[in-house]
Amino acid sequence: MKTKFNGILTLFLAFVVHISFAQDRTISGTVSDESGPLPGVNIVKKGTSVGTETDFYGKYSIKAKTGDILIFSFVGSKTIEKTVGSSNTLNATMTSDNVLDEVVVTALGIEKKKDEDLSSSTTVKTEVLTKSGETGLIQGLAGKTSGLKITRNTGDPGSGAFIQIRGQNSINGASQPLIIIDGIPVSNSSVGSGTAGVAQQSRLNDINAEDIANVTVLKGASAAAVWGTGAANGVIVIQTKKGKAGKVSVNVKSQISIDEINVEFEKQNKFGQGVPDWWNGGTDYSSTAASWVANTPFSWGDKISLRSGAPNAVTVGNNRFVSSTTGNIHYPITSKNDRTVYNDSNRNQVFGNGLTVNNSVGVSFSSGKSNTFVSFSNLDQNGIIKGQSSYERNTIRLNHEVELKENFKLRFNTSYINIDSDRIQQGSNLQGLYLGYLRTAPDFDNTDYIGTYYNTNNVPTFNSHRSYRNYLGSAPPTYGNPGWTINEQENPNKVERFTVAPQITWEFIDNYTLTARYGLDYFTDHRETFFPVNSPAGLGIGSFGQTDIFEKFQTYNAFIQTNQDLTDDINLDVIVGATFEQFKQRRFLAGSTNFSNPIVGDVRILTNSAVADRTLGTLITETAKYGYYGVLNATLYDQFLVELSGRYDKSSTLKEGNFYPSASLGWKFSKLLDDSSFINFGKVRVSYGEVGIEPSPYLNATTFDPGGAVSTWGDGFAAAAYGNPFTRNGLKGNPDLTIEKVREYEVGTDLRMWDNRINLGVTYYNRKNTDVILNLNSAPSTGFTQTVQNAAVITNKGLEIDLGATIIRNENLTWKIDANFSQNKNVVEDLKGVESVFLAGFTGTSSRVVEGHAMATLWGGRFARDNNGAYVLDSNGFPTIAATEGVIGDPNPDWIGGLGTTVQYKGFTLSAQFETSQGNDHWTGTEGVLKFFGIHPETANETTAPADLRTFDGRTIPAGTTFRGNIGNFGGNDVALTEEWYLANGGGFGSQSETFVQDASWTRLREVTLAYSFPKSVTDQLGVSNLELSLSGRNLVLWTGIEGFDPDINLTGPSRGRGLDYFTNPATRSYIATLKFGF
């Protein structure tokens, strides 16, 4: 109450002051810096809250009287004060201190000048972040700084992303960085990532990017060491906006984005659904003839152009399908005569333009002893996939800070987020979109997907599902019709999240400040998966599943900070503190299948099935951890910087506590250089730090679970049917597990040169993670099949470069470039003799951990090779399969880079951001399978044999014969690649996958923006303080050797398994218009 009173009082006083000094006159002027007029400079009358800002041309005006002091401040510039004299004009020149005051935010959420920082941390400003046009904050970080790799799950609305700082460290432990917002760790869980299902969100994307002031990426162990256990994958520190001093300001941003699919798979349009005749005994084995066959998965049928072109011959009778959307009637086809190819209409049934509308309002005000920032935002996205693909997010934030007493401040940041989303099934999933859509034969029209099937006795089946695998809809088809997938199947998701973060700062003795923070991050995530009766394959009986996730993350953190000058030359800054964190997640899972009442419409209830067809489950995860820490920063002779930190913590998942030291040294060698040197600032730094990854919870004890006995062939006894016998789990718990300890040193330099026009940061790091937790197989005769142990060793070494350059800087024109480069070499040094550990993927192709190779290495079947590396050929000249599976690719890039450029000319700003990833492999699983089914354009080539050619199955195609397929050569004679080859090892279901691992290097124009900032003459007329209109393109150009999909997505989402594509929902590009104004 007192706060409010103070606030009101201050406002009142300001008002009184305003009227009682009526002799104020209008003072105006131009504020400039060395390069010309400076827009956006804050001008406040000292001792009041009266203030204004310069317009784009550097001009301002303010009411003041002689003797008043005006304070001119600008982000990154030195603040200056000027006294109002007799003149009505008061010009000011800001000292270009622009780069000198660049700040980074430390792991404890304390701002620090970049020049004083000894880590390799880099900061991304909010403008850069939001300009990206990405709807997700994480995606917005991509390419903006070195050492950070972001990979999207898919292009679906709201879909999350994988964050990798430097390289992967752990096999079983956490893989994602710690996220700290305003000094408080928050959740970035992403529950669920498999080869099938829907793409899930990342909780970090819940934040409205407009609320963010800056994001600092702490890459090194030394910078993160103060968080100890849990900080081994780096830390992302986010500061949200505060109420600005000066006046009430309202900033509105309104954005409309039109999204479209950015890369699509091509489908052949020459051959129809069907199979070679000899498969059905139609002709002898040597014939290459093929015919239309209904409902077959294959498009190895007849040549469409050779059909008569007449309507299909059908049997008109009772047996038929009547579409409930178009009224069309489909009868059994006796002869396929139609030549129509439906690739385009089938495509347009699924894909369209997505529309995203993003509105946000931020209100910032300050009244003497308090400042407040309030924001509201609404993001409404409809995806490029028609039907049930959307994401709507509403956010509210209130950041309030008040000085209760001179030495006592209270800050209270709080937010509420509400998300509604609909997702589309993807991946290795007979109910998935791409699987059904891409496999659809070119000559099959998917338009009629739902209707009524009548059998020969005219008995109807309602809500029948028609697809190319069952064109009469007489039974649930094996693959879904995409129309069914996007319209009838539903996968809604609703998230509600609160964060509450109070903080007090109390300078209880002069120069001793206590900061105490509490953070509460609570969310519920309700997910449903609904397959109506007649959904594809096994779900034709109907299936409904529901998952509710409740997560609560609480943190307490308190520290005391003091700054002491020991001598004139030695300054010490000391922090000591303690933390406690508590994480609780509860999942409730329920499902029912085999619906009793098939006419469910929108009603989804778990009881719509027999009791035996219902499932129930809970999964609870709890961890807690306390720690003490200390940080000592010393500045010696204003030249040498020393930072020492130590943390002791103990986690509930561990028996013993751990100590994490770190030490950093820096030398500002530029202090020795004279002012005429081209080097304006130079610092070298070296640091060492330790951080840890704790084991997953509950590995400490062996569990006992309901047993049962089921053979690998599928027959067996269910425990529930026999009184629920219990069995000791084959995985032996290990109470002695320790942390995985990451030790890292880094050396680097930060330089500014040529009148501060160039700044350069270079860092080399070398990190080693030992005691990496691994499940080791044990002989079943020991009574256990696996034991969990601290066993593996993983290293990451790399180089990071950030370069900023102001190429042109004059009155009207500025041109800046920002570039970054990162190289990381990841090696699994020791896996204790285990050949490989599966991370994600399939039996045939997977992403694994393999000794001597990088984490997430692609693994699968290979062709056999002789000692010279040549294929071992069979008698027909085709390569044979190696006896064992092995490494077939590395999804980790050799290097990644970003290049941003900004040109400002008067009110116009043109900016572009390029991003590249080089040397990363990707498994093109979809392509392989499209070859198998005869959909891939390569399979529709027609070739005339120049000589007798052998086929994979040993037939001979005589010279001069035209056949469907291609000529291949594996080191022996030329061979004919016909359907037999694509159905075997030339396709995605063969015994090898090495030919489907391809170099997926890419470079893209991630974003390009043209913005215009209206001059003061216009904004004054409109009654606004600023007005900016911009047009952007996101992801407009992609250069890559990969066909059919954007390699910047990953089937298994944020899992450790990388570089997999298998009917993954596609990525997007966007055209964006943004209007920003303030008053």
Added chain:
Amino acid sequence: MKKVLLIFLALTTIYSCDDLIEGVNDNPNSFTDAPAHLLLAQSELIAAKISESQSSRLSNIFTDQFTGADRQYITLNNYTITSADFDDDWSDVYAGVTQARLAREKAIATGDAALEGVSLIMEALLFGEAAALWGDIPYTEALRPDEFPDPKYDGQASVLSAIQSTLDEGISKVGSLTVNGGYGAPIFSSSASWAKVAHSLKARYYLVAKNYPMALAEAKLGLSSKSEDVMIQHANEAGKRNLYYQFGVEQREGYLQVSGPSHLKNLLDGSTPRLLATPGDSERASKYFNGVQLNYTPNGYFAVDASFPLISYYEVKLIEAECEQRGGQDGNAQTALNAVRTELATEYMASFPSSTATGQDLLRQILEEKYITLIGSLQVYHDVRRTQNLIGVPVKNTSAGNTVIPQRFLYPQVEVSANKNFPGVVDRFVPTPINN
């Protein structure tokens, strides 16, 4: 400065409590213990699975009761087997004994002698089958992971001998408890006492060890009527259906047949003459088979709810018959065989004439009757190998050079790759030591 220290002290005392994290890592999702009877039940489920699932199907593809007719089963039918094919059954045996031993420990702690006894019987059954199938197996060092992370292998004979003691101890603990009276339901049903079951198992494993006098003595103490058969219970509900039915109807239709040809089917339909002419075999054939399929129809031997024997009166009586004959008591042997035939006549309501044969003829008649009567039983596979195929089961895939049926299950891949004391791969045609 004092104030600083005070506040810091206050802070640290608030947080220094280990209580804050105490117990947080206690698993809320899974139990870390379970009661003895539930663990015992799991070992029983595994014993049932070993008797009725893949090992039973594969054994009797080898004995030519069945034919592997589709996909991987064609490979198995050609005796092409790999180590990894046996991971599942091997792991199950040791998991089963693990639960039985845990159950026993708890039973000892609570003084529940009967439960302890049944646990010992299950342990013996599982180890007995493992020794019979694989030969030498880890026994003395098995299931003691902390002392022996790489258990050594014990000789087949010593394991078979050790389980006789286990069964003796089991018999001394179970008192007069019947299977139906305790620890049998809901998995097994039998009116026999557990002691009788144990004696029957003793007879079975003495027979495997070729100790015929002891086998005879124990068989006489074993199951003495059909109502005492220990039957694995099934019902037409999820997870409770007959395993042959699940495999043949629900999971892998067409993989397992009696087509092209099956020695068992040939014997029953007369294509191959019986040593002892049996008109009732036509009734028996229609119970067993339905064309080239196993009979999964209601009332078929492999019907959805048909129970399946773990050990039966027929088995015990035919052990008795064989051992009497081998002991030179042809008359007693005939009596035992004819008792089975009489019972079969009743069961199938058909003619199963008595045997009057003697000597080797009688022995072969006994073994052939056992081959037919114990359809799907592992014991048939043990018998064929033990007797060096005395009844002349045809060898499959002879064009590939096969001269005998596989003499053992292969050691599993999981053991090959994870046990440092693994003695080495043994080929499938090498007899187990006891049959050598």
